[in-house]
Amino acid sequence: MLDPKFSTFSTKKAKAMDEAVNAPIARYTTLKIGGDAKRLCQPHSKDELIELVGDLNKRSEPWFVLGGGSNLLVSSQGFAGTVIRTTNLIEINNPEPDLLEAAAGARLPHLAKYAAGMGLSGLEFAVGIPGTVGGAVIMNAGAHGSCIANILESACILDAQTGSIETLSKSDLEFQYRRCRLDPARHVVVSARFRMSRGEAAEIESRTRENEDYRWRTQPIGFPNAGSTFKNPSPDKTAGYLLDQAGAKELKEGNAAVSAIHANFVINLGGASSTEVTNLLKRMQDTVMAKFEVRLHPEWKTLGSFSESEKEVWS
Ligand SMILES: Cc1cc2nc3c(=O)[nH]c(=O)nc-3n(C[C@H](O)[C@H](O)[C@H](O)COP(=O)(O)OP(=O)(O)OC[C@H]3O[C@@H](n4cnc5c(N)ncnc54)[C@H](O)[C@@H]3O)c2cc1C
Incomplete structure (x- = not known):
């Protein structure tokens, strides 16, 4: 059933574009982590996309555009808004x-x-x-x-x-x-x-x-991940090298671990939460700071709510 709050949006259009309420978002990300979005819309044309964003904006509804979800950590608490997934727009x-x-x-x-x-x-x-x-x-x-x-x-x-x-x-x-x-x-x-x-x-x-x-040959295969976790601090000092030299490959938090193949990759061993991943990122940052006095900044984007201390990791 549609959320009555969204009833002003044309049901005919919403159906045409694939709509779901309380939609699990983890499945649309490569890390396979995250709670439900209040609503998921998957437009089938550029016009539908443009109309949808305009409509949500008019009603001051929070929205987030999701592509492949391959550079993203979604909060396990989910997202109280509309996720607009673009993967039907493939022309x-x-x-x-x-x-x-x-x-x-x-x-x-x-x-x-x-x-x-x-x-x-x-x-x-x-x-x-x-x-x-x-x-x-x-x-x-x-x-x-x-x-x-x-x-x-x-x-x-x-x-x-x-x-x-x-x-x-x-x-x-x-x-x-x-x-x-x-x-x-x-x-x-x-x-x-x-x-x-x-x-x-x-x-x-x-x-x-x-x-x-x-x-x-060089990246972990088989476990969900979101590619490089941190940006390279400089072209000659990659985050992977610094993490490796600092011993970060040993780090693990709950069901989230640093890959043994590539120290800048975090893998979900199965059922990891966004808090476990964020705590792991903090330990990776601390490990590199302690050895090299270099602050690593995450490459990933986030979606949904994170606590104040979690937000410090992403700043
Ligand atoms: C195994 C693996 C290997 C990777 N290797 C690399 C690599 O070599 N180089 C590299 O740069 N990255 C790499 N990545 C990270 C990722 O694939 C890239 O950053 C990619 O460009 C993210 O695209 P996406 O569609 O998945 O974005 P998403 O993860 O869906 O979103 C990322 C950000 O883009 C925004 N966004 C998405 N689509 C739109 C849109 N249409 N309009 C406005 N905003 C939008 C989202 O809102 C979010 O803020 C890798 C990831 C994985 C899992």
Whole structure:
């Protein structure tokens, strides 16, 4: 049954876009942690997405845009608002010979393989990043010496505060290491355009496969995780190296543990809570601070409520 509080939203549209109340969000994240969202909506078109955000904003309802949930810790207490999951928005177009346009929910591994198959180079780095185009723009996702900022030409952005939809260029977005100017609490990435370069499909596919194979060799497989936990403090001092040297691979809190394969990966051994994970992150930070006097800052985003002491870990 629909929550009566949401009855002003057209039921016909809500059904068309996949709607659920008291929806468990853990299943839509790679860490598999988190309580229920009051409401989950999964729009099937850009127009539905834009209309939904406008409608929620008008009613001052809290909302959160979820992509692949691959860079996110959801509170075990859940989220008292609407989660808008974009993964039905997967359209990819090729409006010019060297240009790819992808909707917010298109998955990076799929987009990278699609580009390689067309003889378009530039997205080889992204094949092992299990996020969506929207999340990748927000995070300036990167690997293997490249990142989204290197290929992004423009992005179509909904500003929920003003209701405007604008095409912003790469320079408008002010990309930095794992971030850009956009605030995901206000800006929704609707789609993005990537300027590619032409090459031999077989060579691009081979580079893409190499990057994919590298992932399988160097990252934990089999346990839920959310990729790198902390940002690298500097290009020559990776968080993984500092954590490894400080002995963090031994750390464990309840059902959350630091991976024995990669010290910057936290794994969910099964049924871990957001508090266990946050306590583990605090111990990882303390361990590196004690040995190197370096403060590690989490790369992940959070959703839902966290206690004041938990929030210190994320600041
Ligand atoms: C095994 C593994 C390996 C990884 N390797 C890498 C790596 O090599 N490099 C790297 O950079 N990252 C890596 N990651 C992290 C993650 O995949 C990236 O940060 C990815 O870009 C996140 O995208 P997402 O769609 O999953 O975002 P989510 O986790 O769903 O969300 C992350 C943030 O983006 C916001 N967001 C999502 N979609 C939109 C949208 N359409 N509009 C506005 N805001 C939006 C959310 O609100 C949230 O604030 C890895 C993760 C895993 C699990």
